[in-house]
Amino acid sequence: MLNRAVIEQAKGVMAARLGVPPQEAFDRLMKLSQDTNTKVAGVAAAVVGAAIPDPPQPETEPVVDDQLRTRVAEELPASQGGQPVTPPARPAGVEALHTFHQIIGARAAAARDHDELAEALAVAAPGWPQPRAVSICGLEPDGALRLLGAHGLTVLQRSQWTRMPPQLEVPVTRAVRCRAPVVASTPDVVKQEFPALADSANPPAAAVALPLTDGEDIVGSAGLSWSTPLRLRGESERYLLALAEPVSIRLSELSGGADLAAGAWLSIPLEAMHNPAVLLAPVPSGAAIATDFRVVRANSYAKALCRAGGVELAGATLLSLFPYAGSQALLAACRDVVAGTALHHLDLVRLRPDDVGGQDAGSVSARVAAVADKVLLVWHPHTSAESSYEQLLRAEAVARIGSFRWEPHSGVVHLSPYLMMLLGLDDERLTDVDAVLDRIDEADRPAARRLLRALMTGGGRAPQTQVFRGAGRILGRSLQVTVEPAQAAAVVVGTVQDVTEQRLLEARLRKTEIDLAGQRQAAAVRTALASAMLPAPKPLAAKHVTADGACRPGAHSFGTAWHDAAELPGGDVLLMAGLAAGSAPDAMVGAGRIRHAVRSYAVVRRGPGEILTATNALVRFDRPGLTAGIVLARYAHAHRRVRWASAGTGRPIHFRGEAAGTILASADAPPLGAEPATAYEERELPVAAGDRLLLHVHMPAGQPAVHTLAGAAARIEPETVSGLLDEAGDDMDRCVIVARFNGG
Incomplete structure (x- = not known):
């Protein structure tokens, strides 16, 4: 069928040039075929090629020999003057390409559908091997390519490539986008330029895509692929790419939609x-x-x-x-x-x-x-007016305010776009003001109607502002309405502002003010309680001992801390640092009771271990649930010795000269109030003139700064004790006391 098309085309050329009927023209074709021992289709292609110029660039085996070319020239006189047509001298390889180009073009012109159009291209030519697959795609209005016909594709492949969006990077889409042929002649080029094609189930080794046009308009794309690399040289590439013209013409004819693409x-x-x-x-x-x-x-x-x-x-x-x-x-x-x-x-x-x-x-x-x-x-x-209007709309949205214009004589209400959205209405021009009043809470409607009546009767000449609660679709909203009569009460204009968030903010501010007042009152109570239970300690400047301490709550306070230094009857000196766990005022009261108990036991000449044991029993009896960490030391100058004991966190650090401090060893002991009948161990430390002793407690447990403090020998002095609080970190409650032992 496809060969018949080129034969019929050759018959037409000979009939027109020789002025003979079609049957006689066909007989002459048959005689030429017999005389030159060439198939009729080849003779027909040579006749058509002699009558048609080269396509708008080498060497293959000749298909039309010199004998056939000469006989065709003799048989075809010029269209005018009766002189034989002498076809342009072409190299043998180019002649073969020209002939095959005409054969393929004729087959394309005879295609009855898009599949036959693809089949017409799926042939081997002197300049290229037979393609493995051919596709004909039509361009759709949205820029996508739809597969119209194919040859060599499986049913699954046709289904997968039915529609190709323009952003899909394959040869046929690029040919449309660039409005130029695309040639990928090796697998490396295919892989580099078209990853989607290279990643398919059976990627081609070479591919060519031709944009199909109708005038200046792209109507589709033709794609050809090969299983082996493609070696196109000069004229071969030119003739292959020139196939776009006959395919384009037939595609437009088959699609019947050239006007759509154009x-x-x-x-x-x-x-x-x-x-x-x-x-x-x-x-x-x-x-x-x-x-x-x-x-x-x-x-x-x-x-x-x-x-x-x-x-x-x-x-x-x-x-x-x-x-x-x-x-x-x-x-x-x-x-x-x-x-x-x-x-x-x-x-x-x-x-x-x-x-x-x-x-x-x-x-x-x-x-x-x-x-x-x-x-x-x-x-x-x-225009400038439109720009101003858009700015006004944006200002309304930012301020959450809309405007209206009411004509009482007609009842018509005009709403701004934001007010329509705010009220949940669909029409900017209402013929009944009740449609607006329905958006006001039922309890507030009487006040709104009184406001309207006052405006209608001229009783309200000055701007008036009132807040109403919303109803229906705006239930829970607060609307501040400001109205101003104008033109002898014939027109009422005004604004409606959504003040819901403002009202909520005002309510939060009032609650915050109340809470702050309560907190200030509670702070005053805590201060008074602290002054009563834990009097502010003073630095100790005894004959043989100088001491001072400091306490500071952390970012998250865990209790109440205190320190104390006192000269006892008989010349001994009592040193302590403690921290009671819990919230005020319970921890504050408990800390005061422990401080007074420790002082009392120390006056009757009890040692640190005995004092902690007795105080633990007191806490368990008097303040169940309270726990406290404490470090307690008693200095006897006559023996130049310090006896000490600790409950819970904290071990003393002994400093001598400029050397780093020594963390004193002790057995782990529970905090006061944690366990019943606990006997606290007492340790003893000899000291010399100029030595310093640091007692510290901290909470929560497990986060001590002991080693940091031990390395800060140059800063361990009673006069610089407050600076040591920063050594433990802001997330801890902490208390330290430093004592320096003097000579004499």
Whole structure:
């Protein structure tokens, strides 16, 4: 069937040139075939090739020999004058390519459907092997390619490649996007340029894609693939790529939709638009990314705008229409749409005077959409009035305030866009004010009606403000209404502001003020209680001992800390640092009771271990649930010895001269109140003049700064004790006391 097409074409050529009937022309073809020992199809291709010029670049085995070429020249006289046609001298390889090009073209022209059109290309030629697969794709209005026909593809492959969006990077889509043939002749090129194709189940070793056109419009793409690398040389590539022309013609005929691809149908909707609109096509540049877009069609609005600006649409491009706005935003949007973005919406594009319409409008909003291989650009110029209106709408939304205008004589109420949204209404023009009153809480409606009556009777001449609660769709909202009569009460204008968040904030502020007042009162009570239970300690400056301490709560206070230094009857000195766990005031009261108990036991000459044992029993009896950590020391100058004991956290650190401190060893003992009948161990330390002893407690347990303090020998003095609090970190409650032993 496909060979018959080229034979019929040759019959027509000979009949026209010889002036004989078709049957006689066919008889002459048969005689030429017999005389030259060539198949009839080959003779027919030679006849057609002699009558048709070369396609708009080497060497293969000849298909048409010199004898056949000469006989064809003798049989075909010139169309005028009766002289024989002498075909142009072509090299043998080029002649073969030319002949096969005509055969394939004739087969394409005879194709009855898209599958036969693909089959016409699926043949071997002198310049290239037979393709493994051929696909014919049509371009759709959104820029996607739809598979119309194929040869050599499985049913599964046809299903998987039915529709290819423009952003899919395969040869057929790139050929459409670049408006130029695509040749990937080796597997490495296929893999590098088209990963999606290389990752398929059976990737090709070579691929070629031809853009199919109808005039200046792209109507589709033809794809060919091979299982082996493709070696195209000069003329072979030229003739292969020239197959796009006959395939394009037949595709347009089969599809019957050339007008759709060309965009002619857009003329009607373009003229119906109330905004300027142009249809743009990429300017061919050979680059993968379009550098500009030419104007293909424009509606009357766009033409008038261009005439007013002195711009000639013939030959115009996007960048000639919009030198500034195009380079800043529009060109990139058009590129994105060509690459596969379905729609681009640009809210605000600035114009300059040399842009079309830039002298009358400072900006435009634009819509950019794909139409087949082209781009539809529609823009709306923004006048100063529109810009002011948009700014007003934005101000209403930011301030959460809307406006209204009420005409009492007609009952019509006009609402601003934000007020419509605020009230949950769909119509900006209401014929009954009750539609607005229905959005006010039922309990507040009488007050709202009284306000309206006062305005209607002229009783309310000054602006009035009132807050109403919302109802229905705005239940739970608070609306502040301000009304102002005008024009002898014929028109009432006003505003409605959503003050819900403001009212909630005011309520929170009032609650915060009450809470702060309560906290200040509680703080005053705690201060008074602390003064009563734990008097502020004073530095000790005894004859043989100088001592001072400091306490500081952490970022998360865990209890009440205290320190104490006192000279006892008989000359001994008592030193202690403690921390009672729990919340005030319980911890504060407990700390005061422990401090007084320790002092009392020390006066009757009990040692530190005995004192802690007795105090533990007292806490268990008098303050069940209270626990406290404490370090207690008693210095007897006559023996130059310090006896000490600890309950819970903290071990004393002994400093001698400038050397680092020594952390004194002790057995772990539970805090006071933690366990019943606990006997606390007492230790003894000899000291010399100039030695320092540091007692410290901290909470929570397990986070001591003992080693840090032990290394701070130069800072361990009673006079610098407050600076040591920073050594333990801000997340701890802590208390330290430092004693320096003097001579004498």
